Amino acid sequence: MKFSKLCTPTEHRMSRRQWLGAAAGTTAGLLGLGDLAQPAFAEELKKKRKQVLFVWIDGGMSQLETWDPKPNTQFGGPFRAIPTSVNGIQVSELLPRTAKQMHHLALVRSLCTKDNSHSAGVARIQRGDPKNRGVTYPFFGSAVAKLLGPGDSGLPPYVWIKPGSGGFMTEDAGFLGPKYGAIAFGDGKPPENLMRHKSLSAEDDADRNELRRLADQRYAKERRTSATEANSYVYEMAAQLQKRQELFDASKLAPRDVERYGTHELGRHMLLARRMLEAGVTFVKVNSYGWDTHGDNFNGHQNMVPKFDQAFSSLIEDLAARGMLDNVLVIAMSEFGRTPRINGHIGRDHWPEAWSLVMGGCGIKRGIAVGATNDKGTAVATDEHDIGHLFHTWFRALGIDPFETEYDNSGQPLPIAHEGCIAIKELLA
Amino acid sequence: MATAAGKLWICCVVCLLARPAMAADRLHTRIDALIASANGTKPTSARTDDAEFLRRVYLDLAGRIPSGAEARSFLEDRTADKREKLIDQLLSSPDYSRRMQDAFHVMLMERMGDNADWAAFLRKSFENNKPWNQLAREILAAAPKDEATRGAAFFYAKRLENYGQNPVDYPALTRDVGRLFLGMDLKCAQCHDHLFIKTYKQQDFQGLSAFFQNTFLQDAKFPTIGEKPLTQKVAYMSVMRKDPKTVGPRIPGMNEIDVPTFKKGEEYTKAPDPKAMFPGVLRFSPLALLAEQLPTADNALFTRNIVNRLWFLMMGRGLVHPLDLHHRDNPPSHPELLDLLAREFVAHQFDVKWLLRELALSETYQRSSILPKGEKPTPESYRTANEKRISADQLLWAILEATGERAGKEPAATEALRQKFVRAFAGPRREPEDEISPSLKAALFVLNDDTVLTWLTAQPGNLIERLSKLEDDKVGDELYLSVLTRQPTVQERQEVVEYLKKKSDRRAVALGHLTWALLASTEFCVNH
Numbered sequence: 001m002k003f004s005k006l007c008t009p010t011e012h013r014m015s016r017r018q019w020l021g022a023a024a025g026t027t028a029g030l031l032g033l034g035d036l037a038q039p040a041f042a043e044e045l046k047k048k049r050k051q052v053l054f055v056w057i058d059g060g061m062s063q064l065e066t067w068d069p070k071p072n073t074q075f076g077g078p079f080r081a082i083p084t085s086v087n088g089i090q091v092s093e094l095l096p097r098t099a100k101q102m103h104h105l106a107l108v109r110s111l112c113t114k115d116n117s118h119s120a121g122v123a124r125i126q127r128g129d130p131k132n133r134g135v136t137y138p139f140f141g142s143a144v145a146k147l148l149g150p151g152d153s154g155l156p157p158y159v160w161i162k163p164g165s166g167g168f169m170t171e172d173a174g175f176l177g178p179k180y181g182a183i184a185f186g187d188g189k190p191p192e193n194l195m196r197h198k199s200l201s202a203e204d205d206a207d208r209n210e211l212r213r214l215a216d217q218r219y220a221k222e223r224r225t226s227a228t229e230a231n232s233y234v235y236e237m238a239a240q241l242q243k244r245q246e247l248f249d250a251s252k253l254a255p256r257d258v259e260r261y262g263t264h265e266l267g268r269h270m271l272l273a274r275r276m277l278e279a280g281v282t283f284v285k286v287n288s289y290g291w292d293t294h295g296d297n298f299n300g301h302q303n304m305v306p307k308f309d310q311a312f313s314s315l316i317e318d319l320a321a322r323g324m325l326d327n328v329l330v331i332a333m334s335e336f337g338r339t340p341r342i343n344g345h346i347g348r349d350h351w352p353e354a355w356s357l358v359m360g361g362c363g364i365k366r367g368i369a370v371g372a373t374n375d376k377g378t379a380v381a382t383d384e385h386d387i388g389h390l391f392h393t394w395f396r397a398l399g400i401d402p403f404e405t406e407y408d409n410s411g412q413p414l415p416i417a418h419e420g421c422i423a424i425k426e427l428l429a
Numbered sequence: 430m431a432t433a434a435g436k437l438w439i440c441c442v443v444c445l446l447a448r449p450a451m452a453a454d455r456l457h458t459r460i461d462a463l464i465a466s467a468n469g470t471k472p473t474s475a476r477t478d479d480a481e482f483l484r485r486v487y488l489d490l491a492g493r494i495p496s497g498a499e500a501r502s503f504l505e506d507r508t509a510d511k512r513e514k515l516i517d518q519l520l521s522s523p524d525y526s527r528r529m530q531d532a533f534h535v536m537l538m539e540r541m542g543d544n545a546d547w548a549a550f551l552r553k554s555f556e557n558n559k560p561w562n563q564l565a566r567e568i569l570a571a572a573p574k575d576e577a578t579r580g581a582a583f584f585y586a587k588r589l590e591n592y593g594q595n596p597v598d599y600p601a602l603t604r605d606v607g608r609l610f611l612g613m614d615l616k617c618a619q620c621h622d623h624l625f626i627k628t629y630k631q632q633d634f635q636g637l638s639a640f641f642q643n644t645f646l647q648d649a650k651f652p653t654i655g656e657k658p659l660t661q662k663v664a665y666m667s668v669m670r671k672d673p674k675t676v677g678p679r680i681p682g683m684n685e686i687d688v689p690t691f692k693k694g695e696e697y698t699k700a701p702d703p704k705a706m707f708p709g710v711l712r713f714s715p716l717a718l719l720a721e722q723l724p725t726a727d728n729a730l731f732t733r734n735i736v737n738r739l740w741f742l743m744m745g746r747g748l749v750h751p752l753d754l755h756h757r758d759n760p761p762s763h764p765e766l767l768d769l770l771a772r773e774f775v776a777h778q779f780d781v782k783w784l785l786r787e788l789a790l791s792e793t794y795q796r797s798s799i800l801p802k803g804e805k806p807t808p809e810s811y812r813t814a815n816e817k818r819i820s821a822d823q824l825l826w827a828i829l830e831a832t833g834e835r836a837g838k839e840p841a842a843t844e845a846l847r848q849k850f851v852r853a854f855a856g857p858r859r860e861p862e863d864e865i866s867p868s869l870k871a872a873l874f875v876l877n878d879d880t881v882l883t884w885l886t887a888q889p890g891n892l893i894e895r896l897s898k899l900e901d902d903k904v905g906d907e908l909y910l911s912v913l914t915r916q917p918t919v920q921e922r923q924e925v926v927e928y929l930k931k932k933s934d935r936r937a938v939a940l941g942h943l944t945w946a947l948l949a950s951t952e953f954c955v956n957h
Contacts, residue, residue: 119595134616156869168870170857178857178868193873197882204938205876211928211946218921219952222799227816227865228951234872235949241873 049151050362050398051277051324052144054285055270055312055332056126059118059292062338062348063377065092065301067356068109070377075340078298086367094305097313098358103367104320105360106427110371112384113336116350118292121335127174128391130418135409136174140391143416144283145180146407147400153280154240155247160184161269161276162287167191175409182285188269190248194241202242209239247279262310270311274318277328291334295345308332316360325361329397333357340377354380357390363397365429388421396423456773456784457791463766464793464811472801474813479504480915481957482512482795487914488819488956489743490519490785492528493826496835497911516789520782526555529781531822532742535862537568537609540855541587546652550580560779561735562724565610570720573653573708586652589644597646601859603638608753610723612734613681621667626756631667636679639663640715648706655708658696659715662688678715680723682730689713726775730755736770737761739781741863743788745815745956746808752863762809798957817956818865821854822847828948831912832884833891846880853878865955875949885941896940901929904940912947 064070069081069092081090084102091099091107098105114129115121127137138146145157158180160169166186170178183191196205212235220228246252253271261267266288273284288308293300312332319325337355338348354373360366374381395402395417402417454462477485483503487495495503503515519525530551538547554564571582588602600619607613615623615634623629643657662675679685691712701709711717724731733755741747748761748770761767770784777783788794798814806812819827825847829835838846853874856862875881887894892911896904905922909915917925925943932939947953 119592134619168868183869191870191873193870193877195877197877197879199882200877204942208942208945208949211942212949214924215946215950215952219950223957224798224800224805224813224816227955230865231867231951231954234867234869235876237869238872238876241869 049280049327050148051281051328052141052283052394052398053273053277053315053319053328053330053361054140054283055330056285056287057291057308057332057334058122058287058289059334060336060338060350061291061305061308061334062293062297062301063109063354063356063373064338064340064348065094065298065305067091067095067107067358068373068377069093070340070373070375073376075342075376075378077342079302086369089367089369092305094301095309095313097309098316101313101316101320104316104325105358106364106366107356107358107369108371108385108390108424108427109356109369109373110380110382110385111337111352111355111357112380113352113355113386116336116352118335118350121350121352125333125335125387126172128417129387130415131420133412133414135412135414138174138176138180139172139182140394141182141283141285142173142176142180144398146176147395147405147416148282148398150282151280155244155276155279155281156183156237156241157282158182158285159276159281159283160285160287161188161272162285163187163265163269163289175414176407185248185272188250188265188272194248195245196242205239205242209235244279247275257314260310261314262307264307264311266307267311267314270315274315277319277324278322293338294343294347294349297338297342297346297348319361327362329359329362329364329394331357331359331394333359354378359394359427363399363429365427368426370424370426385424386418386421388418389424391417392421392423393427396428455790456769456787459769460766460787460791461793463763463769467763468810468812471806471810471812472804473806474797474799474801476792477795477797477814481797483515484914485814485956486512486516486519486789488823488827489817490516490528490789491522491524492531492820492823493524494830494914496830497907500910500914512795513790516786520786523556525782526552528823529555531820535820536738537584538587539605539859539861540851541858543851544580544583544587544652546580547583548580550578550583555781558780558782561774561781562726562731562779565724565731565735566720569606569610569723570717571652571654573647573655573710574651574705580652582654583652585641585644585654586646586649589646589654590649591646599638599641600634602641602644603634606641607634607637607681610734611681611728611730612737612749612753612755613730614751614753615681621669626754626758628756631665632674632676632679633681635663635665635674636676636685637681639676639678640719644716645708647708651706653706653708655701656711656714656716658691658711659688659713660690678718680719680728682728683722686715686718729771732771732775733767735779736774736784737767739784740770740788743785743794744811745817746811748809750809752861814957816865818862819954819956820862821850823956824854824954825850827953828881828884831892831948831953832944833893833895833911834884834888836890849878849880867954872949875945881948882941885945887937887940892944893937893940896944897937901926904929904943908943908947912944913950913952 064075064077065079069079069090070076071079071081080093082093082096082099083090084099086102089102089107091102113125115124126139128140130137141158141160148157150157160182162184164186166184166189168181168191169184170181172182173180185191196202213232216228216232250268250272253268257271258268261271269286273286276284291304316330319328319330336350336352339351343349354377371380371382371385373379392402402415405416407414407416483500484494487493503511530548533551534548567578567581568584571585572578585602588605589597591597604614604616607615613629615629615637617623618629618631618634620631622631639659639662642663643659644654645657647653647655659678662677664673664675666673677685677688696712697709698712699710701707726732737747737749738752741752748763748767749755749759774784793811796814798816800806800813808815826835829838854871856866884891885893887897896907899907905917905925908925909917909921928943929936929939
């Protein structure tokens with residue numbers, strides 16, 4: 001499969017919309033694999049259920065207070081470095097629990113990306129910075145939902161757990177179309193109307209839906225069937241969700257787990273994420289907000305990093321104990337790091353030049369740190385890696401060949417990752 | 430039921446087949462002749478029965494279904510011209526301007542947002558049956574702080590809003606004007622001549638873009654936009670051939686407009702007044718020129734675009750489809766018909782109501798959505814009526830009418846409800862709502878929304894209360910007529926009786942379920 005490097009859109013928007021309507025009722029549409037170019041490959045994917053947990057640390061986590069400490073240097077700040085479970089890898093003392101899980105994890109300390117504003121950075125990072133072809137690329141979650149499909153869990157493929165409001169976040173999906181958008185659990189709660197109404201028993205609900213089915217069958221008998229198929233599809237999907245009510249009920253979390261992950265927001269959300277992964281959701285995104293520490297960076301990180309440490313390390317521990325790390329790719333990252341230079345407000349500003357992230361699990365080598373910054377942490381001293389390299393790496397880790405696979409935007413072939421980049425080999429198991 | 434009308438219709442068809450339509454015939458007759466001649470001997474669906482026609486024309490022209498009483502009176506009417514009378518009655522009802530306000534709002538704003546002034550502007554325009562060229566001119570001119578056209582500038586204003594730190598998306602504004610007023614999606618031509626659509630040139634995009642590149646949002650409250658003086662042509666270069674070019678403001682298919690130069694301080698005829706949020710009036714205003722030159726009878730792109738969109742509104746598929754891809758390699762399914770509609774529309778002074786009336790009167794419009802036996806006609810053949818998506822507004826008014834909850838609602842209450850329905854049923858921002866595309870969000874809303882479920886319990890005067898007072902064997906008739914605007918079949922009536930018997934210990938709940946199932950059914954939530 002070769003894709004043209006040129007923008008070759010014929011009538012893409014039309015066909016996408018048509019596809020949405022037409023495929024909605026078919027099995028292919030249900031699996032979300034309908035317009036993948038390689039059906040055999042899709043079959044292969046289905047056999048080994050790969051999943052992703054994507055922790056989005058919004059605003060910019062400081063690499064110096066986390067994954068790439070430079071104690072006792074000009075910009076190093078007040079925190080020490082501590083050893084980890086992997087010989088030779090040290091992290092900030094703010095991450096004592098994650099340090100003990102380092103043998104499951106991989107660090108990348110050679111990120112050099114481009115945008116230093118939040119609005120451009122968040123979208124650019126989460127879309128993998130594809131070349132501009134006049135289409136809006138999907139966020140990583142929608143891309144994975146599309147490429148891996150929902151599996152047979154009966155659950156939506158892309159769930160987003162976040163503070164604030166929830167709902168159906170279709171904009172993440174870009175040209176893939178709204179059905180690949182996220183179902184967002186605002187404040188950890190399911191979107192409006194997801195839970196069966198309190199006045200209805202499960203039997204009542206099934207009963208009225210049976211009447212609806214009967215009416216639809218009768219209507220479709222003498223007419224074109226596509227409208228009925230599309231309508232039935234969404235009601236069947238809703239019925240599947242109603243069967244999993246307990247999963248969406250945060251009050252059903254085990255108290256011992258809540259204690260371990262942390263009673264704070266990120267702890268509860270990360271625990272909910274684990275349950276979603278266990279239940280078979282393909283892609284779970286967890287958001288943590290408030291990391292934009294232009295002022296008082298050190299108190300800020302001293303307050304927030306331990307919460308992240310507690311929740312993240314518990315999750316890694318649990319996934320490892322359950323044997324899930326072989327199939328779940330875990331990534332935690334921001335839109336950029338923070339400046340080595342400490343500003344007049346004892347803060348650090350936006351810094352895409354030299355920063356870090358942590359990942360682990362499915363397809364990723366364990367217990368390594370790839371790349372390095374210079375002594376002061378002001379520049380990448382090894383090969384620089386942009387988000388395009390990471391998309392290649394992640395897709396490969398999930399068993400998807402980013403050069404063989406492409407989106408078929410009805411006639412317009414589109415690469416799934418920036419074709420100017422390749423995977424970071426050292427990271428792949 | 431409609432035997433007299435049926436005979437008359439057969440007679441009409443015979444006449445039609447017997448002689449070609451003449452120029453002197455009314456437009457709807459000529460429409461049917463052109464559709465018929467393209468179809469040749471292929472079978473078409475039967476004419477709608479009265480009930481199917483009644484529901485369809487109410488949704489299309491009044492934006493709601495008829496009440497039980499309205500339905501009964503039409504179905505019992507035995508006069509031959511009752512369909513024409515109904516069309517005229519709906520076109521002159523206040524429901525018509527509300528329906529058109531909704532249809533044009535959805536078409537032009539594509540769910541980017543609402544604005545009370547814009548809503549009032551559209552409503553008033555359709556109340557007065559403002560000619561389309563004038564309406565388009567007012568929108569495109571966006572005269573600042575003009576009370577007479579207050580709200581018109583919202584089309585631009587919303588598109589010139591800033592989102593966070595993101596820059597204003599000027600290319601998207603250019604695309605939207607091209608798509609919505611000229612039927613040309615110039616997206617790909619922003620960076621290079623379109624690779625597959627030979628007639629979409631980069632110069633077209635850049636020339637159109639030159640009209641907007643100096644516009645800015647002055648006031649979001651009283652939607653007002655301003656223009657900074659344009660002093661030179663726009664420079665651009667293809668990403669394929671590094672060959673620098675320039676172009677001044679230019680409407681696709683027309684001549685480029687020269688950019689004059691003025692001495693500093695002489696650019697305005699009315700100076701800007703920042704305190705009054707008044708952006709000033711330029712001596713050389715690209716927007717004023719756009720508004721003057723684009724919406725004209727001579728601009729075939731403009732006239733074909735609108736008649737194609739009105740045809741789509743009634744027939745469920747554009748003669749050119751997608752609606753924003755008019756070009757040589759995507760020809761109309763019925764080229765002669767598109768020309769005829771454009772010509773006649775211009776001859777009738779861009780009269781939207783007149784055109785909708787003619788479309789509604791055509792047999793093409795009045796065909797059933799039930800397929801001819803053993804046939805699956807393509808949508809563009811119009812041999813069978815195409816099912817149409819209904820908008821969030823149409824659905825709201827239809828559900829209120831069906832459940833008997835429409836009466837006595839305060840306007841403020843219905844506006845809150847409207848917002849709720851828009852959230853549940855509207856398509857994504859910046860996407861046309863031109864296809865039936867049910868969503869999980871919408872299904873969950875119908876399944877579990879508090880308000881909807883309250884309407885399905887007995888409330889004073891509502892449908893469930895009416896049904897609860899009826900004998901089991903009378904429930905089916907009232908239910909089907911109220912919700913689906915038709916009588917139930919014998920089997921459906923029987924099933925209602927059996928269901929109620931089975932649930933006799935919880936009759937109120939059973940009535941709610943029967944009604945819910947019809948509201949959630951495809952038959953209810955599309956316009957068929």
